[in-house]
Amino acid sequence: MLRTRIIPVLLLSKKGLVKTVKFGKGKYIGDPINAVKLFNDKEVDELVILDIDAAKEKRKPDFTAISDMVSEAFMPVAYGGGITEIEDIKKMFSIGVEKVIINSAALINLDLIKEASIIYGDQSIVVSIDVQKNFWGKYQIYSHAGINPVHKDAIEFAKAAAAAGAGEIIINAVDLDGMMTGYDTNLIAKIAPHVSVPVVACGGAGSLHDLKAGYQAGASALAAGSLFVYHGPHKAVLINYPSQQQLKELFN
Amino acid sequence: MITVIDYGMGNLGSIQNIIKKLGYQAEITADLNKISSAKKLILPGVGSFDKAMQNLASLNLVDVIKQKASEGTPLLGICLGMQLLADSSEEGSLKGLSIIPGEVKKFIVPPPLKVPHMGWNLIQYNQACRLYEGFDVFEETRFYFVHSYYYQCIHQQQVAATTKFDITFTSSVFKDNVFGVQFHPEKSHKFGMLLLKNFIELT
Numbered sequence: 001m002l003r004t005r006i007i008p009v010l011l012l013s014k015k016g017l018v019k020t021v022k023f024g025k026g027k028y029i030g031d032p033i034n035a036v037k038l039f040n041d042k043e044v045d046e047l048v049i050l051d052i053d054a055a056k057e058k059r060k061p062d063f064t065a066i067s068d069m070v071s072e073a074f075m076p077v078a079y080g081g082g083i084t085e086i087e088d089i090k091k092m093f094s095i096g097v098e099k100v101i102i103n104s105a106a107l108i109n110l111d112l113i114k115e116a117s118i119i120y121g122d123q124s125i126v127v128s129i130d131v132q133k134n135f136w137g138k139y140q141i142y143s144h145a146g147i148n149p150v151h152k153d154a155i156e157f158a159k160a161a162a163a164a165g166a167g168e169i170i171i172n173a174v175d176l177d178g179m180m181t182g183y184d185t186n187l188i189a190k191i192a193p194h195v196s197v198p199v200v201a202c203g204g205a206g207s208l209h210d211l212k213a214g215y216q217a218g219a220s221a222l223a224a225g226s227l228f229v230y231h232g233p234h235k236a237v238l239i240n241y242p243s244q245q246q247l248k249e250l251f252n
Numbered sequence: 253m254i255t256v257i258d259y260g261m262g263n264l265g266s267i268q269n270i271i272k273k274l275g276y277q278a279e280i281t282a283d284l285n286k287i288s289s290a291k292k293l294i295l296p297g298v299g300s301f302d303k304a305m306q307n308l309a310s311l312n313l314v315d316v317i318k319q320k321a322s323e324g325t326p327l328l329g330i331c332l333g334m335q336l337l338a339d340s341s342e343e344g345s346l347k348g349l350s351i352i353p354g355e356v357k358k359f360i361v362p363p364p365l366k367v368p369h370m371g372w373n374l375i376q377y378n379q380a381c382r383l384y385e386g387f388d389v390f391e392e393t394r395f396y397f398v399h400s401y402y403y404q405c406i407h408q409q410q411v412a413a414t415t416k417f418d419i420t421f422t423s424s425v426f427k428d429n430v431f432g433v434q435f436h437p438e439k440s441h442k443f444g445m446l447l448l449k450n451f452i453e454l455t
Contacts (some may be wrong), residue, residue: 002365002417003372003394043441045372046396069267076396096265114261120262123368123398167368179432180269200365218393220366245390 003207005221005252006211008039008228009048009202011082015065020227021178023146026052029229029237036069038239039228046076047222048101049169054082055104055144061088065246067095078126089116093124101170103128104143107150107157110164119164122197127212128170129154129160139187146174155191157203162195169195170223173203180206180226185217191216208242211251254282254452255290256319259307261332262298270438274445275347288316292452293325297332301401302344303358314349315406321351326454327430334425334432335403343401352427353406362419368400369417375435381412381426383450384435393443395435397423402433429454 011018011026017035018026031111032049039047049069054061071076079092080101091098106113106127117125131154134140141150141157158169171191173184183204192199198220205211205224215223231238242250256264258280271278280292281285287293295317297304301422308314321327329337338348341356348399359367361454373392377384387393402421405411412424415434423434431451 001373002369002397040441069404070265071272073268074273074437074439074441074445076398076436088361094264094265096263096269098263098266119299124263124298154399193364196366198370221371237454 003045003247004215005045006247007048007200007221007223008244009050009223011054011225012049012051012062012065015062018209019178019229020052023174023177030194032065033069033072035239036072039241040073040075040165042239042241043244044241047073048078048080050079050101051081052145054208056147061092061129063091063095066092066097067241070096070183080126080128085112085118085142086119086223087114089120093120099126099168100122101126101128103130103248106161107111109142110127110160113161113164113166117167122165122167125166126170127158127166127173129158129161130172130174132174139190149217152212155194158191158195158199162197168200170200170202170246176204178226179204181216182206182210183217183219183222185213188217188219189215190228208246208250215251253277253289254292254294254343255287256296257287257295257313258282259297259311259313261304261307262296262407264296265427266328266438266442267294267296270445270448271452274449274452282311282313282349284312284316284411286370287313288320290320290325291318292454293320293327295329295336297330297336298398299332300343301335301341302346302347304336305346305348308336316347321349324429326451328451329430329432330361330438331399331434331436335401335433337425337430337432338403341410351430352410352425352432354422354425355404356357356401356403359417360403365418365432366455369399370398373397373411373415373417373435375423378411379409379412379426381431382454383412383424383426383431386446387443387449395423395433395437395440395443397435400433403432
């Protein structure tokens with residue numbers, strides 16, 4: 001049967017690999033190409049690469065850097081950050097990226113999602129939504145790497161994105177980013193059953209047990225940053241990934 | 253030299269990357285002459301069936317692909333490229349290449365399963381096929397899949413492997429020098445590398 005996908009998320013900032021907490025200033029943890037090589041050796045299911053500066057700085061993706069990373073990755077790679085038009089998507093696919101992740105640009109206009117999914121197929125267009133609980137406990141969407149609040153309901157927007165042609169929705173819980181205390185399973189359960197496409201949970205995973213909890217809440221795939229780049233209570237940088245045997249036992 | 257047919261259907265960068273990694277050269281082209289003189293052909297593809305057949309037709313490539321297949325040139329169809337080897341698809345109304353008899357059908361799965369069938373899944377061997385030479389039969393063989401339609405092969409002896417996703421479907425077909433895989437070997441780690449190496453080194 002289809003395996004549950006477990007996806008390391010790599011954050012790029014100022015040409016380095018970083019890890020954030022609650023979308024704050026990134027801590028430098030190493031060289032991105034080296035990290036991709038290590039994850040490739042560990043035969044990870046898939047990789048997500050996010051340039052967390054691109055949207056904020058209103059610039060294009062760094063195609064050369066992404067190309068160098070992808071040429072070491074023999075698993076599917078999804079890239080997000082600074083994708084605003086069809087031409088960006090076309091370039092990404094030509095260098096060997098499988099999926100593009102669109103976040104801020106999708107919030108402005110879902111037409112890009114529609115157009116891209118018609119040209120490249122739903123499966124290659126991913127919409128990522130950054131969600132934060134507001135003062136009243138309501139789930140609020142933020143754009144531009146968690147900076148700007150957007151007046152859209154997270155669940156309705158996820159449905160609209162899927163209807164527009166997104167083949168997958170990443171739900172990123174901003175408050176839990178880097179906390180390693182577990183996913184917001186409530187948020188996942190609120191969205192996953194209501195959209196027709198796979199939902200990827202992101203934000204908060206700190207253990208293999210958390211991955212399973214995210215799956216049980218309804219996520220089709222589980223993404224994590226800290227879990228796969230840190231080791232031990234002092235968060236020593238160590239690229240890691242569960243073995244196939246561990247994953248099999250976890251999800252059976 | 254491996255000739256990868258570029259007919260405007262999806263991602264060729266990753267195929268080029270892996271062929272290079274394996275130590276071979278790939279030429280990515282839609283040129284009729286280059287394709288008709290190719291030693292080995294890969295027909296990749298992501299997107300819809302009819303659009304793919306339309307593109308092949310407008311590039312005048314339908315006949316040359318069929319001819320190369322019948323002449324014995326090794327041909328590997330990947331994902332949609334495999335489905336095009338069939339006679340027809342529920343996804344569209346155009347005829348396929350009709351190289352390996354079969355019909356492409358849409359997945360209809362009960363919740364919580366979702367279509368597309370996306371992610372890593374296992375294959376079970378059905379017939380000995382040269383693409384899987386050297387594979388460890390005691391190890392689970394997994395590949396990365398992304399598709400909403402599946403190939404229903406007519407002749408069991410042309411089914412190289414099957415995969416289970418609610419139903420059991422044909423994930424790998426072959427007939428003489430022609431091969432089709434539903435999954436993406438170019439994105440399937442060591443399993444995909446070995447499969448592509450086997451194809452590239454076919455004599």
